[in-house]
Amino acid sequence: MAQQIQLTETIKPSQLGQRTDQAIAELFPDFSRSRIKEWILAGQITIDGQPIVRPRDKVMGGEVVAIDAELEDEVRFIPQDIPLDVVYEDEHLLVINKPRDLVVHPGAGTPDGTVLNALLYRYPEIAEVPRAGIVHRLDKDTTGLMVVAKTVQSQTRLVRALQKRKITREYEAIAIGRMTAGGMVNKAIGRHPTKRTQMAVSEFGKPAVTHYRVAEHFRAHTRLRLRLETGRTHQIRVHMSHLGHPLVGDQTYGGRPKPPKNCEQLVIDALRAFDRQALHAAMLRLEHPITGEMMQWRAPVPDDMVGLAAILRQDAQDHAEEIDD
Known part of the structure; x- marks a missing residue:
């Protein structure tokens, strides 16, 4: 089952000059950078209410970041008895x-x-x-x-x-x-x-x-x-x-x-x-x-x-x- 995620955080002053995607990844360490990137591309993360157009743009500090996305269940790989040399x-x-x-x-x-x-x-x-x-x-x-x-x-x-x-x-x-x-x-x-x-x-x-x-x-x-x-x-x-x-x-x-x-x-x-x-x-x-x-x-x-x-x-x-x- 997919879980609805709605989170809000504020860019810290210490993050001044960071890339937008990097700053967001630091704010939400529970999620992988690849997942953050997927949400940005899908328009499911906004800054000050606006979709992120250029993830490489620098942040100033104080911006409000909001995530409104679905979190799919993580894939669990199954153990299998396969010989290894x-x-x-x-x-x-x-x-x-x-x-x-x-x-x-x-x-x-x-x-x-x-x-x-x-x-x-x-x-x-x-x-x-x-x-x-x-x-x-x-x-x-x-x-x-x-x-x-x-x-x-x-x-x-x-x-x-x-x-x-x-x-x-x-x-x-x-x-x-x-x-x-x-x-x-x-x-x-x-x-x-x-x-x-x-x-x-x-x-x-x-x-x-x-x-x-x-x-x-x-x-x-x-x-x-x-x-x-x-x-x-x-x-x-x-x-x-x-x-x-x-x-x-x-x-x-x-x-x-x-x-x-x-x-x-x-x-x-x-x-x-x-x-x-x-x-x-x-x-x-x-x-x-x-x-x-x-x-x-x-x-x-x-x-x-x-x-x-x-x-x-x-x-x-x-x-x-x-x-x-």
């Missing part, structure tokens, strides 16, 4: 090795069956931590390492470390095309202008930096090692596609099968059968949020990527003279 655990955090086909957080189209639901089942007390302690995410079909905070203090410090680029995340990937050398992509990423479920390189996006180096050449593909400075949605996939080297299996960003010339049917079949982006979070390094100890974990590359690399490697060996030419 826990690589490390202590009282403050845990590190998991996420498999493919597992979404990290419930959302549109995936109301449950996620990492978050699994965490709530295995660690009931983690329900007291925002987002069940999830600090960063991996795409559904990206495998590998994720850190999860078990306490609010740990989460606060880990999020801060991530924002300050003090957490190192390295990935293994197989890209389409023969890349000559490593490098860096420093291109902002934002929502795709027409395909709203996709991201794209955009001058209006948020800063995004990806470092990459060549680990192994194949005839028409390249095995890469990548390191993230930032953590934008689909960052590696978007940056590699921008370079003209989308990841194998990533049909969202152009990674359709492109077999080498004159290859065996085995190679064609392997590329066609690879039905996810060839991307794995292989290494995670961070300073423990409580003890300060520098810690590092590695997760072995999953069998599907190992198998594909082996087939592409054999193909390269079988056509070594063609490559040399």
Whole structure:
């Protein structure tokens, strides 16, 4: 059931010069900033009896803020007995090795069956931590390492470390095309202008930096090692596609099968059968949020990527003279 909310507060003199939306969020700390923003956009919050047109405008102090809105019941995520591959655990955090086909957080189209639901089942007390302690995410079909905070203090410090680029995340990937050398992509990423479920390189996006180096050449593909400075949605996939080297299996960003010339049917079949982006979070390094100890974990590359690399490697060996030419 929705609850009708009618509240009134006065902007404090000490808030002089603050943005309107920030000042209102401080006045009503029981509600999240995202909820306050929704109410402002819906015209359900007024200042001195007038709807807020520009939330970024500064307040003077003394204005009367009124909320007249409906408060929907908070979504309660259900604990579910879903196996988790826990690589490390202590009282403050845990590190998991996420498999493919597992979404990290419930959302549109995936109301449950996620990492978050699994965490709530295995660690009931983690329900007291925002987002069940999830600090960063991996795409559904990206495998590998994720850190999860078990306490609010740990989460606060880990999020801060991530924002300050003090957490190192390295990935293994197989890209389409023969890349000559490593490098860096420093291109902002934002929502795709027409395909709203996709991201794209955009001058209006948020800063995004990806470092990459060549680990192994194949005839028409390249095995890469990548390191993230930032953590934008689909960052590696978007940056590699921008370079003209989308990841194998990533049909969202152009990674359709492109077999080498004159290859065996085995190679064609392997590329066609690879039905996810060839991307794995292989290494995670961070300073423990409580003890300060520098810690590092590695997760072995999953069998599907190992198998594909082996087939592409054999193909390269079988056509070594063609490559040399």
